[in-house]
Amino acid sequence: EVQLVESGGGLVQPGGSLRLSCEVSGFTFSDHYMDWVRQAPGKGLEWVARSRNKANSYTTEYAASVKGRFTISRDDSKNSLYLQMSSLKTEDTAVYYCARLRMADSGYYFDYWGQGTLVTVSS
Amino acid sequence: DIQMTQSPSTLSASVGDRVTITCRASQSLTNWLAWYQQKPGKAPKLLIYKASSLESGVPSRFSGSVSGTEFTLSISSLQPDDFATYYCHQYNSYPVTFGQGTKLEIK
Numbered sequence: 069e070v071q072l073v074e075s076g077g078g079l080v081q082p083g084g085s086l087r088l089s090c091e092v093s094g095f096t097f098s099d100h101y102m103d104w105v106r107q108a109p110g111k112g113l114e115w116v117a118r119s120r121n122k123a124n125s126y127t128t129e130y131a132a133s134v135k136g137r138f139t140i141s142r143d144d145s146k147n148s149l150y151l152q153m154s155s156l157k158t159e160d161t162a163v164y165y166c167a168r169l170r171m172a173d174s175g176y177y178f179d180y181w182g183q184g185t186l187v188t189v190s191s
Numbered sequence: 192d193i194q195m196t197q198s199p200s201t202l203s204a205s206v207g208d209r210v211t212i213t214c215r216a217s218q219s220l221t222n223w224l225a226w227y228q229q230k231p232g233k234a235p236k237l238l239i240y241k242a243s244s245l246e247s248g249v250p251s252r253f254s255g256s257v258s259g260t261e262f263t264l265s266i267s268s269l270q271p272d273d274f275a276t277y278y279c280h281q282y283n284s285y286p287v288t289f290g291q292g293t294k295l296e297i298k
Binding site: 114115131170174176177178183 | 236285286289291292
């Protein structure tokens with residue numbers, strides 16, 4: 069059974085830092101691209117960042133709203149994905165989901181999601 | 192960035208109704224579009240990929256179609272479990288983007 073479990077959320081002051089983790093099981097983590105997607109309270113879904121797999125040199129992509137402040141990384145030996153967030157702003161308040169991408173002839177889209185971890189940026 | 196305009200934002204319907212949700216893309220997606228269902232406090236669930244391919248395990252009352260840059264999610268006969276929020280998602284190009292969501296409510 070595929071499982072993704074996020075952790076590390078909490079309350080942080082504006083300008084602060086936080087590191088989110090996503091531990092996965094039930095599939096070969098190293099084969100897959102992995103993303104972070106967030107959802108502000110009562111709002112829609114917003115893509116945050118992507119980590120490609122080893123075969124694609126672990127390259128990364130970021131949304132413009134977080135580029136230069138957030139860093140996505142992974143440790144295939146620990147089946148874990150991370151999101152290091154710094155210079156946090158109140159508008160970064162959201163539930164953060166890690167999501168696995170299915171890579172097929174039909175493109176790269178999300179097929180499994182974690183339960184999410186809430187990040188609240190407030191003084 | 193590709194903008195996804197989803198409508199309606201809210202839809203009231205009854206059990207047994209047929210409903211349709213639309214997403215219009217600001218440019219061609221080559222059918223690289225997915226639909227997700229989200230219930231309160233839960234993660235999104237994949238329903239449809241590549242515009243019209245039904246995800247394994249998803250009931251056949253859900254279907255997707257496309258005409259140019261307009262994508263449609265249809266539910267043929269609403270069941271109580273279908274009342275949720277639905278999102279379209281384009282994965283044609285970076286940054287990948289989502290529609291604003293459609294909340295399907297019980298009339």
